[in-house]
Amino acid sequence: MQDETHILQSWARNAQNWIQSIDNQEIESRKLATNRAIVDAILHYRPKKVLDLGCGEGWLTRELITHGIEAIGADGTAALIGDARQKGPGQFQVRTYEEIIAGQPLAGQPFDAIAINFGLFGKESTEALLAALKERLLPGGRIFIQTLHPFGLAEQGAPYLSHWETDSWNGLKGEYTEPHRWYYRTMGDWVGLFARLGFSMQELREPVNPKSGKPLSLVFVVG
Numbered sequence: 001m002q003d004e005t006h007i008l009q010s011w012a013r014n015a016q017n018w019i020q021s022i023d024n025q026e027i028e029s030r031k032l033a034t035n036r037a038i039v040d041a042i043l044h045y046r047p048k049k050v051l052d053l054g055c056g057e058g059w060l061t062r063e064l065i066t067h068g069i070e071a072i073g074a075d076g077t078a079a080l081i082g083d084a085r086q087k088g089p090g091q092f093q094v095r096t097y098e099e100i101i102a103g104q105p106l107a108g109q110p111f112d113a114i115a116i117n118f119g120l121f122g123k124e125s126t127e128a129l130l131a132a133l134k135e136r137l138l139p140g141g142r143i144f145i146q147t148l149h150p151f152g153l154a155e156q157g158a159p160y161l162s163h164w165e166t167d168s169w170n171g172l173k174g175e176y177t178e179p180h181r182w183y184y185r186t187m188g189d190w191v192g193l194f195a196r197l198g199f200s201m202q203e204l205r206e207p208v209n210p211k212s213g214k215p216l217s218l219v220f221v222v223g
Contacts (some may be wrong), residue, residue, distance in 0.1 A: 004122040007077050008096060009170065015079035017174040019057050022104040026173050029216050031131070038117045038146045039063055045142060047112035053133075054119025058092060063158035064115075065090055068182035072108040079174030081130050100127045100136075102192075109136045115144045118217075121168070131197055142202065148187050149206065149215040162189045187218070193223050203215035 006215070011018070022037030025031060038060065042050065048070060048162060052061040057080050064071035073104065075081050076096035084092045089100055093107050100106065114133055120126045158165075162185045169176035205219035 004074050004125050005120050006178075007180040007182070008180050008193055010079045014169065014176050015083075016078050017169075017172075017176050018080070019083050020174055021172055022057055023058060024173075032209055032211070033207040034118075034146060034214065034217050035059075035063075036219060037205060037219050038115060038144065039067075041146075041203070041205055041221060042069075042113065043222070045068060047115065047142070049108060049112050051106060051108065051111045051114045051136070053114055053116050055084060055092065055167070056080045056119075058090055059118055060088065060115060061090040061092070068132060070108075072106075072111075074106060095140070097122075097129045099124055101125070101132045103132070106136060110138045111136060111141060112138055113142045115143060117144075117146045118148075119144065120147060121154070121180065124181070127193060127197065128198070129145060134197070134199075137223075140223065142221055145197070145220040145222070146183065146217050147220075148192075149218050150184075151215045153184055158184075160186060162186050166197065190198040190220065194220070201223065 021027060037106050047178045050064055050071045050222060052071055052073045055061050058073045061073035061171040072143055073084055073090055073092040074095040078094050081092045081094045091107060095106060164181045165183050165184050166179060168179045168182050199222040201220060201222050203221040206215045208215050
């Protein structure tokens, strides 16, 4: 597997910047549509127990708890988990994707659903992680994935091909440093990835910017 440790290192270095960005509600797309999009998608299926994987400072875990769902957060960045525990409620654990791929258990497993909200950045690691997560789901369980919409990069003139991008913190306020790369997938490559892993795509949502009418993200529901 390709070495993608730079991704986790970048998040560790920028954890406090990220916490500040979230606490100050500085990311417009989250306020406009994407936060609501992942919550609405999950609530539509009413799972009883959800793993919020790549939970960061834990906002989604806490939001799901307010809706009566047992939600457990996990993230590979210890500083983010520390902040999530302070903000409570919820159960939070430090787990890297590499540890999950290697078979280390997650508190609360198996789950009715797993949510990964803008938390898939790698190429090979994403495929290995999704394969490993199948074993952490109850029969009939689902994975909810929110990720960048291909329209965004195509609009910027980038080629419509799956490829690595470099500036993960572009456009964010604060003193972010050492941006990590992230692997951008076309719609077709996402669908192909799910098929290779034996997932069926149960739903696809495309939240739009209410101001511009342009898509902000993709929300996949697979099982």
